Amino acid sequence: MKCPQAAIFDLDDTLAESFRPPTSGMVTKLRTLLDLMPIAIMTAAGFARIENQFLSELADSSFISRLYVFPNSTAECYVYKNKAWEIAYSESLTKDERLSITEAIRESIAETETFPAHPKYEPMIIDRDAQIAFAALGLDASLEEKQSWDPDKAKRKKLVTVLEKKIPQFEILMGGMTTIDITRKNVNKAYGVRWLSERLGIPTSEMLYVGDALYPGGNDEVVIATGIQTRSVTGPDKTQIVIDELVKVCNKKINASN
Numbered sequence: 001m002k003c004p005q006a007a008i009f010d011l012d013d014t015l016a017e018s019f020r021p022p023t024s025g026m027v028t029k030l031r032t033l034l035d036l037m038p039i040a041i042m043t044a045a046g047f048a049r050i051e052n053q054f055l056s057e058l059a060d061s062s063f064i065s066r067l068y069v070f071p072n073s074t075a076e077c078y079v080y081k082n083k084a085w086e087i088a089y090s091e092s093l094t095k096d097e098r099l100s101i102t103e104a105i106r107e108s109i110a111e112t113e114t115f116p117a118h119p120k121y122e123p124m125i126i127d128r129d130a131q132i133a134f135a136a137l138g139l140d141a142s143l144e145e146k147q148s149w150d151p152d153k154a155k156r157k158k159l160v161t162v163l164e165k166k167i168p169q170f171e172i173l174m175g176g177m178t179t180i181d182i183t184r185k186n187v188n189k190a191y192g193v194r195w196l197s198e199r200l201g202i203p204t205s206e207m208l209y210v211g212d213a214l215y216p217g218g219n220d221e222v223v224i225a226t227g228i229q230t231r232s233v234t235g236p237d238k239t240q241i242v243i244d245e246l247v248k249v250c251n252k253k254i255n256a257s258n
Ligand SMILES: [Mg+2]
Pocket: 010, 011, 012, 013, 014, 211, 212, 213
């Protein structure tokens, strides 16, 4: 592997098991890598969850200013300035837009046979300003229940097909195991990659994206079109190996240039 000038990581099933915080071992590795290059985290998750789960453990790094956090499918970016996380940009949806998305989801559920989704759980619509997330099993289902609900995405695909007809003016993405995320058109991880490339003045081809869903139809696949280098992982264990490799090749590069 060649040492990239910046590294981007997906969160769920890449830096951490789904919906769980990264292990302290992973956080330590991220800190080590942050000493060497800018790092970004791109995820469909909301900022509150990321902040609660692990950002405080990174905040005292001397290089914290080069950590970029992109929640809500990169509809927003947060950076650390003056001891606080602040918004670098937000592709917020207007109140009317959020209302029409919410209505379209309700109508689509009513028109799609797959719903109600589960005998035990009610679907939930979560409004996070820059992204509306539809959680088919709500928030309380166990990991196992989520995993077994729509493993081939067939249920969500039906809903997405209906949604695409109703609200073609928005970006409709399948994320995680049970969710559909809706943002402003063309706001997806490729948007985040291009924004970061411009902000850092580093060509996308000199950056590396690490994710578990780079396969066709996966929620990381969109980044490939930006020309970024990619590394596919099957979970946090593999990601740790990639970070170790990065630290090794990038340390070598620094030593060689000294
Ligand atoms: Mg993932």
